Amino acid sequence: MTVVDLEQHRTPKGRSLIDLNPMGPLMAAAQNGDRAAYTEVLSNCQEWLRRYLRQRLAPDHVDDVVQEVLLALHRKRHTYDPERPFAPWFVAIARFKWLDRLRTVYAREEVELDDNHGLGSHEETVITRILLERAISHLPPAQAKVLRLAKVDGRSVEEISLLTGQSASLVKVNIHRARKKLISLLEKSYE
Amino acid sequence: MSNAFIEGLVATAAPVPRRRVWRDVGIIAILGAVQFIGLRYLLPMDTFEAAMGANPIRMSIKVSVFALATVIFSGMAVLSFYPSANRHNRVLLATIAAFVVAILLGFEWRMPSGLPLGYGFNCMFAILAMSLPVMLGLGLLMTAGASTRPRRSALLIGLAGGAFGAFIFAFQCPIVSVAYMVTWYGGGIASAAGIALMLLPRIIRW
Numbered sequence: 001m002t003v004v005d006l007e008q009h010r011t012p013k014g015r016s017l018i019d020l021n022p023m024g025p026l027m028a029a030a031q032n033g034d035r036a037a038y039t040e041v042l043s044n045c046q047e048w049l050r051r052y053l054r055q056r057l058a059p060d061h062v063d064d065v066v067q068e069v070l071l072a073l074h075r076k077r078h079t080y081d082p083e084r085p086f087a088p089w090f091v092a093i094a095r096f097k098w099l100d101r102l103r104t105v106y107a108r109e110e111v112e113l114d115d116n117h118g119l120g121s122h123e124e125t126v127i128t129r130i131l132l133e134r135a136i137s138h139l140p141p142a143q144a145k146v147l148r149l150a151k152v153d154g155r156s157v158e159e160i161s162l163l164t165g166q167s168a169s170l171v172k173v174n175i176h177r178a179r180k181k182l183i184s185l186l187e188k189s190y191e
Numbered sequence: 192m193s194n195a196f197i198e199g200l201v202a203t204a205a206p207v208p209r210r211r212v213w214r215d216v217g218i219i220a221i222l223g224a225v226q227f228i229g230l231r232y233l234l235p236m237d238t239f240e241a242a243m244g245a246n247p248i249r250m251s252i253k254v255s256v257f258a259l260a261t262v263i264f265s266g267m268a269v270l271s272f273y274p275s276a277n278r279h280n281r282v283l284l285a286t287i288a289a290f291v292v293a294i295l296l297g298f299e300w301r302m303p304s305g306l307p308l309g310y311g312f313n314c315m316f317a318i319l320a321m322s323l324p325v326m327l328g329l330g331l332l333m334t335a336g337a338s339t340r341p342r343r344s345a346l347l348i349g350l351a352g353g354a355f356g357a358f359i360f361a362f363q364c365p366i367v368s369v370a371y372m373v374t375w376y377g378g379g380i381a382s383a384a385g386i387a388l389m390l391l392p393r394i395i396r397w
Binding site for chain 2: 030031032033035038039042043046067070071072074075076077078079080081082084088089091092093095096
């Protein structure tokens with residue numbers, strides 16, 4: 001099996017596209033102990049993951065989650081069935097670890113939630129803000145309003161409380177519920 | 192991230208035996224058979240023989256329904272351990288619907304009179320206890336798999352274990368009342384499903 005040539009997969013806009021489908025036979029060989037094939041699989045998966053996660057996570061989380069996914073692929077490589085395509089198997093693992101990281105990050109942020117929890121300009125990319133705005137439109141009105149003020153407008157809990165008339169604790173509760181709902185919506189959208 | 196991480200993974204990558212679905216199903220089938228044969232000699236079978244003599248059709252339906260539910264839920268649980276497994280929601284809903292319809296059509300409607308409340312609770316806890324070996328076996332297979340919907344896998348494991356517990360228990364329970372089965376057999380299966388749903392996703396993380 002030849003090395004996957006990234007140049008063959010450049011889109012008209014010049015962005016390269018990692019094709020995971022040729023990884024199937026390589027992964028099957030890796031299961032039998034072929035180290036060269038396994039290196040090829042992991043390198044291509046790493047590159048794919050970086051592009052995939054860059055649009056879905058804050059930059060300082062991307063490398064960690066890439067490592068977690070590759071480690072999960074390593075531990076669960078015996079579950080891959082060579083008679084099935086490689087891409088759905090791998091993407092399911094990547095998505096699972098990505099959502100797991102989101103839950104962990106949100107849970108940690110709730111413990112630290114205080115009046116200064118608003119986004120710093122370095123925390124999210126423009127693409128993430130656009131996706132967040134679209135996702136917020138699926139939430140109940142009270143939660144959508146609070147989350148938009150918190151995460152898109154960057155307001156503090158006190159400011160949101162004044163603007164919405166909700167108590168500070170109710171604002172935090174609505175933010176928590178909204179985040180849980182968002183993760184649930186994300187999970188369902190990939191099923 | 193440097194390539195040292197990838198090199199480290201490759202250096203520790205020994206050949207691995209592939210997971211085979213049929214092997215997993217076979218393990219659960221053997222576990223169930225061993226439990227069934229073992230309990231066959233421990234539980235008094237004269238109750239079953241008497242019930243079969245009095246109500247052969249309903250007793251046969253009762254045992255068959257729970258056996259079929261066990262097979263279907265176990266199969267779905269094993270398939271759910273694959274990362275990109277289909278949800279098979281229609282199969283799940285159809286199984287539950289068929290199960291409910293079979294019970295509603297196949298059995299008597301009235302609750303048996305004179306039964307103490309403790310009898311029903313004994314039934315429920317016995318089903319829960321008999322569900323544990325299959326639940327444990329499926330739980331161990333889940334740790335070896337890579338379920339990306341752990342709550343769903345846990346629910347299927349609980350339903351499979353509960354259905355198998357009900358199947359085993361049915362051999363020494365002569366009651367064929369819809370009301371009784373929905374309450375106590377259903378309670379046993381629901382308890383197994385609830386316990387699996389609460390515990391398995393927390394314990395089994397990868």
